Amino acid sequence: MENELVSALITQFPELEGKVTVSKPMRVSVDWLPQDLFLKVIYWLHDEQKLTKGHNVIGTDEGENLGFIYMISGPDQVIVILRTTAPKSDPRVPSLSGLYKSFVLFERELCDLFGAQVTGLPSGPRYPLPDNWPKEQWPLRKEWKPENFDRQTMTYHEPAQPAATTADPQQAAVEAKTEALLETVELGEEAKTATAYVNQPLPDAAAAKPPAPAHPEGDNLITVPIGPQHPSLDEPSTFTITLEGEKVEGAVIGIGYNHRGLEKACESRTYVQDLYIIERVCGICSHAHTTAYCMCVEQLAGVTVPPRAEYIRLIVGEMERLHSHLLWLGVAGHEIGFDTLFMMSWRDRERVLDILTVLGGNRINYGINCLGGVRRDIDPGLAQDILKTMDFLETEIEYYLKLAETDSTLAARLAGVGVLSKADCLLYGAAGPVARAAGIADDVRQIEPYGAYRDIPVRVVTDDHADVFGRTLVRIKEMLESIRLIREALRLLPEGPLTVRVPRRIPAGEAIIRVEAPRGEDLHYLRATGTDMPDRVRVRAPTECNWHGMQHMLEGGYLSDVPITIAAIDPCYSCTDRAISLTGHSSLSGEVLDWKQLREYSLQWYRQRGVDPSRIDVSDAAARAD
Amino acid sequence: MSIFKPKPGRTQPGRISGAAVHNLFSHPATIKYIGGKYTLDKRCRGLIKYDPLQCIGCGLCMKDCPTGAITIVNKGTKQDRDMHAYLDTGKCIFCGQCADTCPKKDIVVTSESDLSNFSRDGLKIEL
């Protein structure tokens, strides 16, 4: 498959001779191309070769230039990696979001994090940096150092010229704050009119515009903000829902509240330290992310993981899937007001977490993966415990399956809600259970088996309901499949060592690894330059693909169905947003409070109400506790 | 919407009632808020244990610590070592990487987890 594609490419574009390589099974890598040639190639691949699935767009810093790496695939699932560059002085690149709908978020990232000018990108909310992020600050460029950035005032100090020392430091601080406020990003006129959404309204904008009336007169449309804080959202995000009566007429999705700068952080730490950052990309699929990261490092270092370690990775990965899907089932139950289902599935999830605690040493960030293998072994006693838990879970999950299929209130709330048909799934590049519920057998464990999945083939679960009901059935049936895989893996568990030594310095190269996380395809990109720190790490979590179809799913439904439709893609906001801690970024009034000031403020607040908490001697209490 | 939408089969309300009534007569899965006892498994990762006598002061654990929580200081001389280890439990993420890295296997992970303190300075402890 790969070679056919390579020869077809070279026949069509003779100038590509010597630039196209099969870097690895299932990967066709094209070297850096000038933009015009690149565009010709990608259009040809899209139109003639039907490579219609856009996986990822990665920005890189190539010194004088910005690099853009595109990953696309077609029906035969071979990932073609195309690259193009643009000079930093004129970082213009055409938007491909017309070709691949799923590139919108990735291209917004290029604009925000690399300062690329993506021409033709549809206007919309900024992502992933906050709206008051200063202009001309592109954190993922190599010359941008986080230590020069003042988080309090949102200003970047050039290291060459240390901050001028004025006579009055307080005055200087005030000036700096004012300047920071003045430097806040101005949205383009087009973006302002196109959407009602902003992460945080700019100070003057908030003052100028009167608050929208709660009872709009004249037309029947009302706008309901779901988020940033709302009981049905487990992490912040904004869904601006326009309603006519109870029917959703329009939805604008705003994400990016959880941008933590993990990718930048990874670039300044060693491979070993990065493992723990990657583990914390997501609370639920921590194992999937570390597995992908470890596989990247292992591939670059050229080491083979011992089989026993691969089997243990499979067992933990499938247990993670079990706990993720049980969690989802509970959340889905809660969103539709079915709290008994919520409590019962979370009770069963605790059984999985108990086993994972014993196995890895922690409930959520198990820390079982290490570079070159796994850290802890499964002894026969533990294997027995796991099998016992699996027997218990099998009966429970079969019960949930029966329940989901036969309970009428569940059917009433789930069937026909949030429909994303097969054609739409392909168009918006949906991944994981969302795609599988529409009848697309999209499962990396089967397409491109890795680790122990080569020995234990996976039966992919699909469904053709294409709605929330289908997604529920797919997830429940996948849990039964996971139980089968765990039993099989425990039966076949080979003897041998757990780890293999991985050098501290990783030879130069790049790796692209796909791993099936509970929410879908998890794609990691890692580039090494021969030092002990990676040059670029890009984590593309499955949720990032599923956001694109969300607007389509919400519109036309009811307000009551909004929470369950959002929940049905199993969104993981921090996975999507990943990547400079924004503590203390300037608030609406432009006042920045640090920890100490906040404490002062709270003490004052209580004193005004006649309570003096400062008399409570904290140090004394600490002394007594010792 | 023109696509074919299969509907779920025969359904009845309240299918979970059997399990719900069963729950009523079985032991609750949660523990009492006041007075309930929960014990962590011995294999959980908690506070690390350090033996100053075996430590060679290579500093690999400090290099590999993802959060920079551990500090090892030699207060003596090169020949007559007097090793001290300090851990900021507010920073420690209990990953156990230091124990993995240590060439002398001098750092051991225990399941000790009662580490809360009223002040931030109290979180910095000497091992």
Next chain:
Amino acid sequence: MSVLTALLKILIFPGFLFLSAYALALQFLDRKLYARLQSRQGPPWYQPVADFIKLIGKETLIPAQANQLMFRMLPAFCLAAMAVAFVYIPVWGRGAMFSFEGDMIVVLYFLAVPPLASFLAGWYSRSLFATVGATRTLTQMFAYEVPMFLALLAPTLLSGSWSVSGNMAFYATHPLLVLVNLPALVVTLIVSQCKLERTPFDAPEAETEIVSGPLVEYGGRYLAFFTFSKDCELVVVLSLFTAMFLPFSTGISGVDFLLYLVKTLAVMAVLCLLRATTARLRINQIVAFCWKYLAPTALLQIILNLVLREVFLI
């Protein structure tokens, strides 16, 4: 009856004080049972009282755009309506504290106050989620009022008395006729759930959709009294239900009181089980359900009872 004993009856037993105590007790039992059905420990017995006291002590915030007077008045209004309605329902013995021919209609009208108060509270809060919740409350009210009135009228048509106490007295002499009212009993049971806005009919205060609906802006003591009056509503609805459809009594006041407790607790358990085993329906599904299934059933019951009365009991 002297004025003093009347006052004592209204204020203390079986009047307002008993209503309050029983409302808090029922709230606890409801929560505990709900928790145990979900395999949880549930709250300790003093939790409703603790919640109430804590809310009383909280700072009260009223939105600047809200109608101040209405915002403050509605909880008291709601509570007063429940206290008055309770007076006409038999608790101690066969007869209520006060009764007159047609008091059932009065009780029904007082029972319409909580949803209306809830609607007005939501509307005058001038908040987005509260407005959506208020609209849903009113929509739901229009859906269940008709089946509820029809179903509750059915037993009175058979007994010929439009008073709750008179109804109870009639069925005490004809206990087997209670069985005739079974369809209306089922309809009223479901409608009670709808009236009390509990799952599957809690669309007006759906937490995960519209935060908590009409009461979203309420806090502090106003919220405390609102939730308290909702608990009282539960007691009144349960008492009315038992008086109309389970009117079994012995004639000995103390025993009848115990019987009243047993009956209301049993009905509460059924409602709690219903709440625990269903998912929340959408508002359009609720309206469709009420009009498609409940109203025709109640109408059939009325026709049946009219015919029965004509044929057998004239």
